[in-house]
Structure formats: structure tokens, C-alpha cells
């Protein structure tokens with residue numbers, strides 16, 4: 477058994493961590509903090525968690541909570557994470573950070589894309605990028621992991637088999653992706669109220685969404701990324717377009733995906749177009765590909781649950797790896813349907 481803590485447990489990714497860890501046989505939640513929610517029973521904020529957490533309350537963050545704890549998940553907004561990580565490093569706990577603070581390795585990239593200076597740039601190179609299907613070698617043996625953003629997870633799982641094999645041009649990849657509203661976190665925002673989102677479908681972050689930098693970094697490419705907000709709670713569907721460097725058919729493209737992910741328990745390659753609902757509540761990504769004979773473009777589609785494979789499930793997968801466990805331990809591979 478490994479005792480873990482969650483800092484920022486009162487948000488959506490924190491709640492999803494609490495849900496997944498309730499079913500995990502070997503990771504035990506020692507504390508769960510909330511910023512404004514300290515003292516609130518977990519079950520009062522999230523009745524869905526009542527059966528597992530009974531009277532347990534969110535704690536106020538205090539370094540003494542780390543006593544006897546081996547690993548800490550951080551579910552904080554970007555910016556807040558880098559404020560606390562140096563003290564966790566000093567305390568010697570393993571870190572799995574869900575925020576963006578330690579994902580970009582180029583020290584100039586964070587200020588460029590996040591519009592603020594990084595307060596712990598000396599730690600940037602010390603984090604493994606927590607996407608096991610693409611960076612498992614980096615994660616094994618690491619003690620600090622930066623879990624990818626939800627859009628980059630969906631997108632790079634779709635495209636990396638092609639960019640890594642030199643099968644597509646990297647100078648102009650196009651990604652259109654839609655996210656459920658939980659991707660924006662628990663606090664209500666003007667663009668996430670019921671009346672704004674219901675019966676609407678809109679693009680945002682045109683040309684400058686911060687996940688572009690992460691996709692560029694992982695794929696070694698220049699990506700034109702347009703995110704969209706879809707009127708659903710969970711899910712990401714990414715539709716990714718790239719120009720093949722040589723002859724490539726649909727059968728070839730499907731073979732590339734199937735052989736790349738043949739041994740991966742959390743990737744399903746389908747003939748049919750993937751849907752977000754097929755991934756709901758699971759840590760599984762669904763992928764397919766086509767090559768359009770008329771235009772010559774390759775299109776790869778990817779569906780995930782943003783809170784599971786796009787965040788907390790992937791975080792638990794990484795925690796399993798860095799604590800020496802089977803990485804699939806305790807994680808759901810099948811979705812909730814209908």
C-alpha cells in the first residue's frame with residue numbers, strides 16, 4: 477500500500493482522482509486538500525463520492541500533511557502548482573502534477589504561452605512527460621511527472637505514430653478538437669454557464685491556445701490547433717489532419733496505429749469513427765485513421781474522456797509506473813454506456 481495526498485482535490489480532476497482511487501487496491505488517500513473548501517465534507521461537495529469517503533473532509537494545505545505520505549497528486553491551476561512544487565521536492569515526496577507548469581521543457585515556452593514568468597524554471601527539466609504510451613521510458617524511474625493536457629493527450633496519441641515514423645510532413649499539421657465543459661474546471665465562468673453552453677458549439681482560443689506548444693513539443697511539428705467547446709459534460713474528440721510524405725493508404729494508416737499500440741491496454745484502434753461516449757469514465761483512447769484519395773490528406777481521429785485519460789486516469793497510470801506497479805492497476809478500461 478502506498479499513501480498518497482491530493483493537493484487541489486476539490487476541483488474536477490481532484491474529484492476524479494478521488495473516484496478512481498476509491499477503486500484502487502494499493503493507493504490509499506491520506507489527505508485531500510481544497511483551497512476554499514477546507515473543512516467541507518467531500519460527500520457534501522461531491523455526493524457521488526459519499527460511499528467511499530463518508531465523513532472525510534477536505535483539509536487545508538499544510539506541510540505536516542506530508543508525514544507518512546509517499547506521493548502527491550497536484551490538481552491545482554497552472555501557476556499555483558509551481559508555487560508549491562519546490563517545497564514538495566525538498567520534502568522528498570514523489571510528484572504527479574496535473575497542471576501545465578512543468579510540461580514544457582524549453583524555459584522560454586512557458587512565459588510565451590502562459591503570459592507569466594515561471595517561478596521554478598530550474599525544475600523544468602526534472603519532470604517526465606506523463607504520457608506512458610509515448611514516453612514510458614522517461615516515466616519509469618522518475619520521481620516527478622507532469623501529466624499532459626487533455627487536448628495534447630488526444631492529439632499526440634493520434635499523430636505521434638506518424639510523425640515518429642516520418643510518415644507525415646511536420647510543417648503544417650491541423651488539429652480541430654472539441655471538449656466537454658468539465659475541461660474548464662469546477663468554478664463557473666462566463667463561457668461555461670448552462671445558458672451559454674447548452675445547444676451551442678463554438679470555437680475559442682483561435683491561433684493561440686496554450687496546448688499548441690505542448691503538441692508542437694511532443695510531435696516535433698508546427699500545429700495549427702483550434703479548440704471547440706461542446707455541450708457535453710465530458711469528452712474530447714480530436715480530428716487531426718496531416719500531409720503524408722509518401723504513398724499512404726487508409727489500410728496503411730490503420731496498420732500504423734494498430735502496430736504502434738498493439739500492446740497498449742488503454743488504446744483501442746477502431747475501423748469506425750470514434751465517439752466520446754465510447755470512452756466515458758474509462759482511461760481508454762479510441763483512434764481511427766483514413767487517407768483521402770482526392771486530397772491526399774491523412775485524417776486521424778481520437779476520442780478520450782478528458783477527466784480520465786485526459787487527466788486523472790493518466791495521472792494514476794503514471795503513479796502506478798513510478799511506484800513500480802502494473803500501470804493498469806485499478807484503472808477502468810471500459811466505458812459507461814449508455
Ligand SMILES: NC(=O)C1=CN([C@@H]2O[C@H](COP(=O)(O)OP(=O)(O)OC[C@H]3O[C@@H](n4cnc5c(N)ncnc54)[C@H](OP(=O)(O)O)[C@@H]3O)[C@@H](O)[C@H]2O)C=CC1
Pocket residue numbers: 483484485486487488489490509510511512513514550551552553554556574575576624625626658659660661662663782783786787
Ligand atoms: N478539467 C480537465 O479536464 C483537465 C484539467 N487539467 C489541469 O488540471 C488542473 C486542475 O484542473 P481542474 O480540476 O479542472 O480545476 P478546478 O478549477 O476544478 O480545481 C482546481 C483546484 O485547485 C484549487 N485552487 C484553485 N486556485 C488555487 C490557488 N490559488 N491555490 C491553491 N489551490 C487553488 C481549487 O480549490 P477550490 O475548490 O477551493 O477552488 C481546486 O481544488 C489544472 O491545472 C487544469 O488545467 C488537465 C487536464 C484536463
Ligand SMILES: CC(=O)N[C@@H](CCC(=O)OP(=O)(O)O)C(=O)O
Pocket residue numbers: 554574575576624625626627655656657658659660661687703705
Ligand atoms: C474546455 C476547456 O476550457 N478546456 C481547457 C483545457 C484544460 C486543460 O487541460 O488545461 P491545462 O493545460 O491548463 O491543464 C482550456 O481550453 O483551457
